[in-house]
Amino acid sequence: MKAILEKMLNRRRFLQATGATGAVAGVAGMGKLAGFTAAAGSAGVTSTASAATFADARMTKNICHQCPARCGINVYTHNGRVTSIYGDPGNPIANGKLCPKGHLGTYFLYDPDRFKGPMRRTNPQKGRNEDPGWEPISWDEAYDEIARRINELRENGEAHKIAHFYGRGWGPSDAGLYGAFGQLVGTPNSAIGHASMCAEGSKRAKAATDGNNSYNAYDYKNANYLLTFGASFLEAFRPYNYLMQVWGHMRSKSPRTQVTAIDVRMNPTMAAADRYLMVKPGTDGALALAIAHVMLTEGLWDREFVGDFGDGGNRFRAGQTVSPHLFNEKWTRGLVEWWNAELKDRTPEWAEGITSIPAGDIVKTAREFGTTRPAMAIFERGPTSHTNGVYNGMAIHALNALSGSMFAEGGLFYQMGPSYGSGPADADDYMDDIARDMAGKHPRIDMAGTERWPFAGTMMQETARNHNAGDPYKLKMAMFYTTNPIWTAPDAPEWEKMMSEIFVVDTSPYPGETAKFADLILPESTYLERLQDSPTYPFEGWPMTALRVPAVEKLYDTTEFGNMMIEIGKRINGPTGDYYRQIDSVENLLRHLARGFEDDPGDNGVDSYESWVEKGVWYKKPYHWKQHRGVFLEWDGQGYNREMSEEEVGEKLLRTQSGKFEFKSSHLEEKADYITQHLAVERDRVGFPQWVAPEHTGGNRDLYFVTPKTPMTAEGRSGNIPHAIALQQPSVGGNDRTYVEMHPSTARERGIRDGDRVRITADLGTIEGYVRYMPQSRPDTIVLPYEHGHWAQGRWAEAQERSVAPGNPNEITANVSDPISGLAAYYTGKVDVERV
Amino acid sequence: MAKWGMVIDLDKCTGCQACTTACGMENDTLPGENWQDVLFYTEGEYPSGQMKWLPRPCMQCEDPSCVHVCPTRATYKDPDAGGIVFIDWDKCIGCKYCMIACPYGVRFFADEAPLVEPDLKEIFPGSGGQLWDPPGQSPDQDRKRGIGVQPKGVVSKCTFCYHRVSKAPEGVPDLDEDDPELVDYVPACVRTCPPKARFFGDLDNPESNVNKLIANKNGIRLKDHTGNRPQVCYLGAGAGIPAFQPKS
Structure with a gap:
């Protein structure tokens, strides 16, 4: 174990070394940077840092690469070898913690199947x-x-x-x-x-309702109720590591955060929730509409955000229309029209017939959600990966308006970008x-x-x-x-x-x-050998950007992807080559970006490229906006003291045409003809969150086929990581491959015994796999976590039949997409299963 | 000397297995050689089925069955080392008697056919008497305590990350990973646990946080009827190992 002082000393020595290294630089616009910048490295040459630099026990800053979350990691090396990886206590996502994937980074670096050079x-x-x-x-x-x-x-x-x-x-x-x-x-x-x-569907559902074509940032710490729809909160939602940290907090704080989980299969999120509702695939929107229906009929909507009837009474009664002029809307638009056109008929009893969830459970869930504040409804790929995905998502997201959690404490909002400087050159000039x-x-x-x-x-x-x-x-x-x-x-x-x-x-x-x-x-260096920046995915709203710093010398003749782009660019005829010579290198690009920190130092003191390398992350709290009891407030440097006008809210936060949360989406109405043509929705109804039945592929086949991520699914690469293979699907003993989870009654009807090899047939063909009985599954749904079935990924991925049993589910997944979001409907195909 | 104990709050545990992989990388274990495993159980049937999980390190029993049965006294409990149960790899003959005797199934014999092929032991063959040479092997090695990579033909097990814990300042009541002065001395599984479901401290110190947690939340020890008296305590619902049900 290294003493802290020794670590700091070593880190300083490392900084000196990296300063001498001509690495790569490049900047391009993600998020708030619209333009692009580049970086170049010494092409064809690996790192120039001397071996002695890496000889001793050291710790360097990096960002995990195994999911989109961007957890900061401390990478420990001894004698130039990475020996362990832990979460960076100074990184606001990691807080010293890691998910199960993060520790396995060593094997991504030392994977013997890696390419050794171009x-x-x-x-x-x-x-x-x-x-x-x-x-x-x-x-x-x-x-x-x-x-x-x-x-x-x-x-x-x-x-x-x-x-x-x-x-x-x-x-x-x-x-x-x-x-x-x-x-x-x-x-x-x-x-x-x-x-x-x-997961494009959730972004489009939000664009259609609150005007932000983005994933959300969330204030979980202060939430008292979570409704999670198909988000795999404790398996694959991002940032997974942080979600588990906050789960520990939510489940032990006072009051304890209540959780109702909605999904199509048994998983840790369902198991750990206070209540689980196992819906029929593709019907989450119907469930959300019924919850909204109950919130209105029972008067449980947030009046300070949504508004109220002029006389304070409640005229929302099942099946009955309401006169729009009786209701004074505040930060929403179209509530009564939505009720009249759709919601009045979306009773719990109706939803039971669509979703298979008992009406009584829907009412209980709606009452809890409607009477607890702050309460959030979150969703991701599960409900949206169907042909009705955007409408499912809109119905769920509408609950966040009804509960008043938009931009509220314990609610959800959107991500700010980092204070980057501009890049070395402007492409417009070249x-x-x-x-x-x-x-x-x-x-x-x-x-x-x-x-x-x-x-x-x-x-x-x-x-x-x-x-x-x-x-x-x-x-x-x-x-x-x-x-x-x-x-x-x-x-x-x-x-x-x-x-x-x-x-x-x-x-x-x-x-x-x-x-x-x-x-x-052109083999890229693995993440532990890279210099690379990374603004945060939507997290808690305030801006943050982390940095990958090479922990070891490049093992092989590899380089950063940014370098490849820059070096190719330098060889393009005409002014393009000049542009890339200006960008020069990834390091040069990153140094330009870091200049923005000089005027806006991070909370951890990062104000330069050098301090960014040392700390691994720049961030600046707080988030600048807050909706409190129907009033939007802006941070003035001291507190949320400045009340925002309606115009400002529309410009900065609720970025719809109306500047309100729209239950009647102007975004969708702009292209109403397209929607009418591609979905069975009447023209005057296209703007409302509504129930549209999903169109399943597979014809008369009777089993839904879902292919979720597990906690060990590491950006498509854990199929060749032996330790990950052994832990892939522990709930059914999946320690050498992934298995097809199947309800025993469904299996027995087909003469399939536990452990049998089966053939899964869809419109596009067949794949095979081994069955494990899962009595906790829906009898109409089979589950095959997607990870194996790789036929060219490396020695572990292809051994022990892992390349063929299970086969690759994407080979039999029809290329059908939600017409609105364009999200591929991965979970919408129906299949047959038979014993081989 | 402290008596080291671990507390695991099952109401916070999410079954993610980060403890398992952190342990595996810290201690250079092979796939399936999960010194710190998470066991999953399912019961009941749709729409009321259950899924449960139990993270399981070595219990470091006060009266360990494994020690009683070891014919060569290779496995021993060291009261001068926090009460941790170690294996002396120079004495272990790999008879696996301890593996049968252990009520918790937390001892491993990795010198056999691999769980995941191809065999890492062949891809990274051992040198200097090691079973294998992990590509990112940790520097700590102590054959007398079963720390590091084992030689061929011996049993291995959790050491409460003694190579870290032993360097902690004398007299600290708890090793809390959120304390920057202590984080490097915390066992890997505790240090990484994202929901902070794990706690590590001195069971002999009535002021320690682990003792307070056990007192306030009525901590229980698994299979207490065996008389082994684990130094690992569980909090929350579901702290138990369901009876074994053979598959029909």
């Missing part, structure tokens, strides 16, 4: 069973080849056929570099993000004729934001289908960063076809299905 494919044939025939090349060769292809496509007027795909973007120094790249190169496809295969000519000329390959998907910001899952159909065009080259849609996308095999036809660059440190189809491998 490589070129020699076998022109691509396929699952084709050996790519990798031949090592230098970084210069790799960059030159990519740049040659880009320059050629640009000159031929085909810049739009260059695409970037990314999954986990961390900040300006990696995914933030895309914006300027697309602008300068002249492609609308830099970059296509994965949000439409993740546009050439090609870039200007291509701007706005072609739609994105995924057609997001076009009339095909007018509400969607990104539609990654449409890419392969569109490419294969040549509509709107065919891509020529694609570069992938922290994403693997050839395995994760619905109807994943479509991607194999596309990727066989185009020039593919993968940047993962590890083998994977994308790499199997790649033409070039």
Whole structure:
């Protein structure tokens, strides 16, 4: 054990060393930074820090990479090896703690299957069973080849056929570099993000109601009631580590926070809640509407936020309309119209028929939720990963308006961005004729934001289908960063076809299905070897940004993704190359960003690049706004002392057309024709949170098929981490693979015994797996946690039949999306199961 | 000398297994060699089924069954080391008698076919008599106390992270990970526990927080009828191990 003084000394020595290292810098606009900046590193050269720097026991700051949460970690090294990882006590998300994934980072670093350096494919044939025939090349060769292809496509007027795909973007120094790249190169496809295969539905539900196209920040510590809809609060919701910390607080404070969990399967959140309601998949919205119905008929809405009847009476009676002029709304819009058009008929008895939840339980839940303050309704991918996802989400989020928890203590709000300085250069100053000519000329390959998907910001899952159909065009080259849609996308095999036809660059440190189809491998350094910034995901609202600092020298010939972008950029003809020479390096970019801290030092004293490296995080409390008993207040430096006008609230917080929380969404009404065309909703009703039955794929098949994340699902990579495999699905003994959880009666009807190998059949085909009886499951729903079924991810992922039993559920998941959000309806397919 | 004890509040525990992985990385254990495991149980049927879990370290019993049965006196309880039960790997012959005798199932024999293939012991083969050479091996090694990576053919178990705990300042009533002066001395499972369901302190000190928690929340010891008197105490609902039910 190191004494604290010794640690500080070592840290200082490390700082000196990193100062001497010419690493990488790059900044690009995520969140509040709209532009992009870049960083470059010494291309083709690994870290220049001397080995002696890393010789002793040391601790460095980093951010975990195994989920989006961005927990700060202290990485301990002895003799240049990482020996342990603990949560950083100085990081407001981690608070010294970690989730089960975080500790396993050592094995991500020392994974023996990692790529050792850049490589070129020699076998022109691509396929699952084709050996790519990798031949090592230098970084210069790799960059030159990519740049040659880009320059050629640009000159031929085909810049739009260059695409970037990314999954986990961390900040300006990696995914933030895309914006300027697309602008300068002249492609609308830099970059296509994965949000439409993740949780985009909840963002769109919020955009439709409170005007913020964003995930929420939450004040859990002060909440007294939580209704969680399909959020996997104690398994996969982010930031998982912090949620568990706050769970310990909520469940032992006075008064104890009550929790009702709603999900389609048994899981730790359901088990730990005070009440669980196991709904039929895709029907969460019906349940939320019935809760809202009870809150209105029983007079349990928050009058200070929502408003009240002029005479103080309550005219909400089941089945009866109300005259809108009798109700004076305050911070909401359309309550009575919503009631008349939808809510008056959404009784608990009605909802029982849709959801299978007894009406009595719905009433009890509504009364608790309606009579407890502060009370929050949270949701994520579960309810929204259906064709009716946005309407489900709107119905749930409407409960937060009815309970008055929007922007309130113990409620939910939105995330502020960090005080970054501007980047080293502005892309607007480096546009050439090609870039200007291509701007706005072609739609994105995924057609997001076009009339095909007018509400969607990104539609990654449409890419392969569109490419294969040549509509709107065919891509020529694609570069992938922290994403693997050839395995994760619905109807994943479509991607194999596309990727066989185009020039593919993968940047993962590890083998994977994308790499199997790649033409070039540019291996990124693992997170413990990286310099990289990361503004927080929505957390508690106040701004925060953390930093990854290399804990050890790079094990192999790898570099930061940001460096790759910058080095490729430097090789683009014309002013684009000049732009990237200005960006220079990731480190240069980060140093520019950190200048913003000089004028706005963080609460932990971080006011420079150097102090950021030392502390690992910059943050500044408090959140600037608060709604208290129907009054919106702004922080004036001392307290929440300044009352905001309606205009200010509309501009800063409730960013809808009306500046109110809209029960009648102007956002949706703007494109009413589109919604009427794609969902069975009448034109004058499109704005209301409402029940729309989900459209399940699978025809007459009778079993719902859900594929949740477990606490061990680590950004798609725990399938090759032996310790994670052993802990993947402990509830049914899943210590060597994941199993298909099935109610015994459902299984026995099909002659399936506990442990049998089964075949799961959907519209798109079949996969196999092993069954475990789970009497706590819904008899109409089978559960297969998604992690295994990887056919090219490494030695552990593929051993012991883990690559085939279970197979990859995404191969039989139809590519169907919510027409509004564009979120892929992963959980909406119905299947058959039979014994093999 | 303190008598070290652990308190686990099951009303706060979320069953996440961070204790398991923190322990595994701190002590360089193999997959399935979970010195600190979390056991899951299910009972009942939809729509009223239950799922429960029980985090389970070595109980460091005051009267440990394992010590009674060990034919070579390799496993021993050390009152001068907080009452922790250790294994002397130089004496252990790997007979596994202790594993059978332990009422809590917290002893492990990893020198066998792996739970997860390929075998980490083959990917990272051992040197210097070690069973294997973990890629990020911790620096602490003490074969007399079963700390570090074991040699071939011996039993291993939780040591309450003695290599950390033993360096704590003399006389502290509790090792609380939220105290910056003490965080490095806290056992890995306690240090990382996100909902703070775990507490570690001196059971001989009536002023310690662990004793207060046990008193206020009526802490219980598992399988008390065995007379083993664990130094691990559980709080909250569900503190028990359901009877074994063979699968039909």
